[in-house]
Amino acid sequence: MQAYYFYQQPNDANFYVQKQIGTQPAEFIWVDCRREDVIADAEAWQQKIFTLTGLSINEFHVRDILNLEHPCVFDTLEDYDLLIFRKLITPNDDISLSEPSEQHERLFGLETSPIGLIITSQVLITIRETGNRALENYVQRVETIVTRKIEEQNNPRKLASSPLDLALRLLNSVIDDYLDLRVPLTKRVEYWQQALLQGNQRFKKWHQLLHENMAFQQIENLCEEQIEALQEFRDDVIENYQHIKGRKSAEKQDIMLVRINDLCNHIERIQSHTIRFRNSIQAAMDLHFSAISNQTNENMRILAIITAVFAPLTLLTGIYGMNFESIPGLKSPNGFWIMLLLMAFTTILLIYYFYRQHLVGRGEKSVIDLLAQQHRDQRVNMFWFLDYEPIKQTMKEVSKLTRFK
Template identity: 25%
Template sequence: MIKRKHNKNKIGKPPGSIIYTGKKHDTSLKMQLLEYNETEYKTREIKGIEEINLDSKYIKWLNISGLADTEYIKYIGDYFKINTMILEDIVHIGQRPKIEVFKDYTFVVFNMILHDQEKKNINHEQLSFILFSNILITFQEFDLNTFTPVKERIQYDIGGIRKKSESYLLYTIMDTIVDQYYLLLDEIEEKIEALEADIMENMNSESLKEIYGLRKELLLCKTSIWPLKDIINYMMRDEELFTQNIKEYFKDVNDHIVQIMDFIVIYREVLTGLLDTQLSNSSNRMNQIMTTLTVFSAIFIPLTFFAGVYGMNFENMPELAYKSGYLIFWIISGIIGIGLYGMFRFKKWI
């Protein structure tokens, strides 16, 4: 089960209360500003948003990582005249992906899921975007190098990105995030294949935990990716939000989302089949154990009968006076035991 913790400090607070609900309280706020046009590119860390020249002809991208400093987040909101409800969503980690359109800007929430190779689990990061006409602002809880491919594209002008607008930059980042899901699904697919081989060959009881773990990961992927389809559809339908050229790019992102959802459905079905196979293997193994115990019990039933009969203390039991009676008892018992065992083997009960 996926645990969802809420911050107790938010209970009873009025709407627009800027309270950070994440776990990275020790992460300091950092701001990186990228400015570029067709011929120039420059990037630098800034100490204050006053250093940004909003009137310059550069395309501007401000990436903010570290959301624990809510006072400065509020200051950024006041500087850019961002609604306090939006600021609340930015620092309230765990938001459902969504889009909200205002007069002067557009607010988008995405969820990024990355696989942690060391801890063998997945990391969840909320990404928030605010698109103005002259600048794109992104908010990260912590820096996972999520935007590195986009920064490299801008630096080396791959695909002519410097000739495009801030809207195209938003598309590029969203497309990069969606592409990261393919990498996560590839890793999940490898786990499923290894798990399938383990179940078929070894009938390992530990596989049950792995199956439930993978189903949990896929459920988290589904809840993070499925709302993105609504966001992209809204962007493509809105006539004023983006130009037709940009909408064509978002159609490609939408196709990727649909394909990823298809993969998730397939993988969940495969895991359901593996779960049934694992439970069936466990049941068959238990049946084999019970069959073995039953066979040996059946072999010892007649032997127990003979032992009980000749264990009675009657005075007139002629067999007890035989000189070879003890040996005869063991010979008969051996014949009965071996005969029953052979019959069970012949019938393939054991």
């Protein structure tokens, strides 16, 4: 647990920060806590918080903060507001969770970790996991600012002017880390596309692909929870801004609302990326099943052609294999060779007929082979597949019809 005291110089609109109580009363206090501090002794932690801030935290809220599986939620009491915000664990984080997770989730960072924020007009309390790089980087930045001289602390960026302002800055640093997930998510989408759309081996990773789809669905649900919690937070700012803005905060209500809306827009961007990635995987699955169906139809077509070619030969051998004493050509020395020539002629005639009907030698084995013939030096993925000429023509016709309507 570490506390930072924010002061304001006389005749100066800027704030500065210290790690100890100064001669003048602090405008507001930021208490940064790790989850281990609360787990070790919750009652002692509550007593320390009361000694530092004079704030008594509800026992049920302490339980919510300690719950690793608690969803995103916003709650308000007469003394303070509570915001529990779940953070996606990015590859840069070093958060160790107690429950084991799937290997692909650990690799690409689709797990989440809760962050608790307790906000009043004079106090901000954050409860986080050890290894949360977004908040730890912000704490290190404040630690660096503390070592500077007072006149240099607001260069090049001004310090927060209220607990609400500081909370929004922390949330912004947390949400901005989400954009780092676009690269690993894009790579894993390309991996599944390549596994589904190319390769001679049979695709067998359906269990992992199911978990993949569920992971994307969990991200979408998480984004919805975060947006709902921030919208409730925004409503509370609209209704009770005077009680949470701080005693000397110069930030206007409209600026705070713009910042909250900006946070919601960032989350919506992550949600749209996730939906687009999941749709890409679903499209690859549809193409995979279409290719399998096309391959099955091709195999059945080949078998049908073979059956049609050998049916007349079976008929002839069946007729001349009957046990009768008098059969035309039975005792002829050239009957056997005449029959072989007749069967060969029948086979060639049928194959020529099937070829003229485009049933032999003019079909493609599968959709994957068709794509590979046009892009031999490229890996199969959804980005250049959209440049496939028949699909481009279809999209042009659809756009023309849309403009016409």
